[in-house]
Amino acid sequence: MKQITLCCIALFIAFSAVGQNSKNDIDGLFSEWKKPNNPGGVVMVTHKNQIIFSHAYGLANIPYRIPNDKETIFNVGSISKQFTAMGIVLLQLEGKLSVDDAIQKYLPEMPQFKQTITIRHLLHHTSGLRSSPELFGLAGWRDGDAITNEDVYRYLAKQVDLNFEPGSEYMYSNSGYILLAKIIENVTKQDFKSWMKENIFLPFQMNATFIEEDCSKLISNTAVSYTEIEPSVFKTIENNDLTYGASNVYSTSTDLLKWAKNFYETPKEWQTAFTMLETLEVLNSGRKNNYAFGIFVDDFFGNRRVQHTGAIAGFRSILYCYPDEDLEIVILSNFTSNQLFKIADQISQLFLDNKSIAKKEEIAINPVKLNSEVLKKHEGLYWNDTDNYSRKIYFENDTLWYLRSNNKKSPLLPISETEFQMGGINEKLVIKFEDHSNTMKLISSDNSILKFKKYEYNVPTPKELKSYTGTYYSPELETSYTISLKDGKLYGYHSRFGEFEIRILKKDVLDWSGMSISKHIRDKKGNVLGFKITLNRIRNLWFEKKQTL
Template sequence: PALARGIDAVFVDLDRPGSPGASVAVIRDGDIVYSRGYGEAQIEHGIPVTPHTVFHVASVSKQFAAMAVTLLAADGALSLDDPVRMHLPYVPEFEPAPTVRQMIHHTSGIRDQWQLLAMSGWRLDDVITTEQILGLMARQQELNFEPGAEYLYSNMGYTLLGEVVEAVSGMSLAEFTQARVFAPLGMDRTHFHDDHEHVVPNRAYSYAPLQPPADAAAPADAEAPRYRKAVLSYANAGATSLFTTAEDLARWLDNFRHANVGGPEVMQTMLSRGVLNNGDTIPYAHGLAMGEYRGLRTIGHGGADAGFRTQVQWFPEVETGVVVLTNVANGNPAGRARDVADVVLAGSFPEEEGEEGQEGGAPPAADDAAPPETPGPAALAEYAGTWYSPELDALYHLSVSEGRLVARHVRHGEIVLEYRAPDEFATDRWFFRGVRFERGGDGAVGDMRVGGGRVRNLRFVRLTTPLPG
């Protein structure tokens, strides 16, 4: 009862009619010691979340794509140090060539699929198929960096891992993981799918909070909807698209204890961290982030797609796993998982409460620097024109409007480019964060490079012949 009261208190804000919800499961020494649902899986129909509600778990999926590849390596069907192109010939020839292992650790330099798609005009609630993603991959001419030089998260790498599984095993990622991982572990409500029209029994849909009305003084209508649907139409698997329950994921976490699936050697490989070319070790293993909480080691991952927010954490020293799955964009599963761990592992932490996360030092200095003066219209006109990316097959039209440089895209509309430094601009769009123009030896504007986040220096060329119309 004390355990139940403590865990239930973590989810009290979601435990009401008309609210999206959460599912929690805790496994300790091989036994699920607590599992419960809170709130609603489908607000429209008042369907409650239960421990058996199926959630899309977003990037928590990655460890299963990594597990599939790790099992194939243990079978001798591939080497983790194989160049990706050995198994997927449509991957362009890069020198040096990214390897399977580097994709697992996000050190391949391969650009991220979601940002490439957004830059080329997609919305993330569009139907996005594996074929479309692979088509983008095949067009890539450059990497973000030399393979092995850095860590930079790439969903594209994990989509490609799913394709490697199929190329090597002859089974889809869904079929392979079902046969080799989910069925042996009794994960009966777990599967991958890459069909956005697939019917999933007992599933949760995802939501996001509605913004409060601009007139804050107006009385809140108790009957007014407080959430909107967050649409998910992904038709691709590997980086995402695992559908599962909190209890099934708890059974998976327990495999780090008993290694019944894969055996000790495979599970140890799953925990091997990436190593950069300079010898530095990164805190990311096989689809798993390695960390620490209050003096205990943690192995886990989070996920965020549409309104789904998910977190799994395994505490190996105390053989305890915590799973929190939510279907609302502000669900904060990582914070809730820590709060659940505080309840479940009370008395087991080497460090006292409050030691974790303390930061000292002076507050950051205020940035009092004046913004740089924007060049005049004549100077901005140097950048005007129609710019084309061969890697995206996408066009942006740049023009000067009301003294500002503006990029226009058929789907994204107008994007204002704010001047930052000579030939450098910034925008408020996550996928188009930084814009830099390169100049030739004659001083004339040459290529445009766009990036920020998980795509760097994507090249656009100015078309010399204006498009008709």
């Protein structure tokens, strides 16, 4: 084969000079919010201590035709987490707790796991605790069921395992921040909402900001949240998440700007606290985690950024701060939209230079000549047991191919008999086959490794299908699922979800209609003892087989 060169070139994005900025540039990004009788939101941008843009769009309440304005109050969703984190920081600075304390010191009802979870783990989303929305969903709670902090505490106190060893991974978890709120209450002996107002919101003159988990209360000047069910037809979305600590802070664009300003112009008495809020830490492996204490600390094309977003019911919120540029962007909306993140980035580009170094990495490869017999021995199906998906390796037209589940494929260019460079992509990925262990490793440019195990898929026999049937119970969730066999197919059933089809991916690994994956455990005689289920932010939660059908 001839030498093949793979070029990895960073995507070029045009950035506007600050002098070219205008209100029209920003206003033009919100054309969808200008339609009559639509909900909308509020956008505020400050740069170098000057308000560059401030505008409200649409209706806060459609039936009463109340418009949004700059003092309209919105639920800011997960932006709330940074205020909870600041509460922990203040208690640390007062010597009332340490972020390196085990959580059981303040939450004695929490189980003792195999590894210690510290407050720091909760702050960084590295605790391994399963996230509460997914726990409730798996337990049978529906969208619309009211969930309180007490409900979350009750479920977390029953957990016996974690998703992973604390500190080994980052996995966003609302559970951790709900527990942080309880720690603040237990340490201060005060109601969380009152303590936060007294110690954080009022000192920063965030007079319109408060915590409210009871959505049934009528609060003046607060926007109603909506979703669009068909063009220009909107439906109210009630917020039935009654938890606090992870969400349910209500605020205005002006109050959030007061807060964000502290990331680059901090009062002397708050400098230590805000520095601590930006604390980053590496994982046990040494890899970087860019989630600090309730905020992401990252960069946007080389510009350092402190940011968080929020989504709850129909509310969407964005808070971007670029401390080195004295730039703040706040977008608050009262209807569901996935475009706000893109728009926030476009606004950022209007004010920032592209400081990232355009990388052009030429990777020269001299593929070795391998005969078809050598290539074909790597063919097969390979399973990633961590993230529960498979990849197919197959030989065609003198080339070994890597096939993804979406039917997209990449050629594998041989470096040696067992190592291949993946072609057709803009990054360096190496595939290494270990024949003695039937393992395939995918090695990225940062040396992170994904492991795949070779397996064979065989159509299950009626006896094998029958072995999966039965009723399975989780003491951690206090709920049961039943798996039955009908007309040669497996079906799951839950009293609140009804029936759904179950498909076998490989022996003892079952797909629950794309909702989750169950891995069935057998005894030495081949009898199914139960299964471990994985979905989103839950891994390997145990269900014991209680009855065979």
